[in-house]
Amino acid sequence: MSFAIKKQGDIVVVDVEGQLIVGNRQELKQRVLDELEKGERKFLIDFSQTGYIDSSGLGVLVSLSKKIREQGGELRLANLNDDLKTLFELTKLDTLFQISDTRERALETF
Amino acid sequence: MAASDSPPFTPDRVHVALELEIPSDVRYIERVVEIVASHCAQLSYSARVCCLNIPVALSEALSNAILRGNGERTGAHVQVKVDVTEERLILEVLDEGLGFNIEDCLTDPTQPDNLEREDGRGLFLMSRLMDRIERFSNQGNVVRMTLERHD
Numbered sequence: 483m484s485f486a487i488k489k490q491g492d493i494v495v496v497d498v499e500g501q502l503i504v505g506n507r508q509e510l511k512q513r514v515l516d517e518l519e520k521g522e523r524k525f526l527i528d529f530s531q532t533g534y535i536d537s538s539g540l541g542v543l544v545s546l547s548k549k550i551r552e553q554g555g556e557l558r559l560a561n562l563n564d565d566l567k568t569l570f571e572l573t574k575l576d577t578l579f580q581i582s583d584t585r586e587r588a589l590e591t592f
Numbered sequence: 593m594a595a596s597d598s599p600p601f602t603p604d605r606v607h608v609a610l611e612l613e614i615p616s617d618v619r620y621i622e623r624v625v626e627i628v629a630s631h632c633a634q635l636s637y638s639a640r641v642c643c644l645n646i647p648v649a650l651s652e653a654l655s656n657a658i659l660r661g662n663g664e665r666t667g668a669h670v671q672v673k674v675d676v677t678e679e680r681l682i683l684e685v686l687d688e689g690l691g692f693n694i695e696d697c698l699t700d701p702t703q704p705d706n707l708e709r710e711d712g713r714g715l716f717l718m719s720r721l722m723d724r725i726e727r728f729s730n731q732g733n734v735v736r737m738t739l740e741r742h743d
Contacts, residue, residue, distance in 0.1 A: 504618045534643065537712075537714040537716075540713055541709075541711055545710045569717075572717065574707060
């Protein structure tokens with residue numbers, strides 16, 4: 483499991499490779515907060531290479547979204563597979579995030 | 593060839609029983625999930641069950657056992673018992689803690705007031721992704737999750 487972070491225009495794009503779970507969520511949180519601290523405001527997390535997400539991983543997404551919004555920015559999500567979509571629907575987090583089917587669509591509409 | 597009196601060969605009647613023990617450390621969760629999901633996949637459980645129900649519910653039970661049940665106990669362990677048949681899956685996670693009351697800890701994270709909380713989704717997900725969740729004491733605190741095969 484790892485996180486790849488790159489800039490596309492003024493958007494910070496994070497790829498979550500593997501799982502987003504209790505053992506690595508703090509790393510994701512810190513890396514995104516570091517970018518926020520540097521002045522970045524638009525964040526997109528791409529889950530095309532993600533296996534599963536546990537409740538602490540979901541919790542970190544919620545926490546990051548709140549912190550980014552407090553700084554006038556936004557966190558969006560893209561590329562959830564059917565299992566991950568179910569997870570977001572079960573927890574109603576699909577109502578909290580703007581979720582795009584593809585990375586391209588998310589970048590175009592940000 | 594002489595007729596045999598032995599029961600007919602039914603390759604689908606396989607019963608897998610596993611016991612795993614890990615140090616109380618969240619870094620072991622992913623490996624345990626991988627082992628359990630692969631056994632279920634071998635018994636032709638659906639991709640949905642092997643990629644969503646089992647990984648998420650088992651991860652939640654393991655992280656509760658490690659972080660809440662065992663807490664800071666030095667040298668503590670978590671045991672996992674897996675019992676899988678073609679009809680149903682039973683997962684038991686045992687820690688060295690005092691246990692808890694599921695009903696008391698179960699909140700609804702989908703309520704508007706809870707939606708932006710960072711925590712409180714673990715037991716909820718376990719209860720949604722498994723058919724039955726039970727907790728009891730048996731030389732430790734045991735959480736048992738049962739999933740009937742629906743496909």
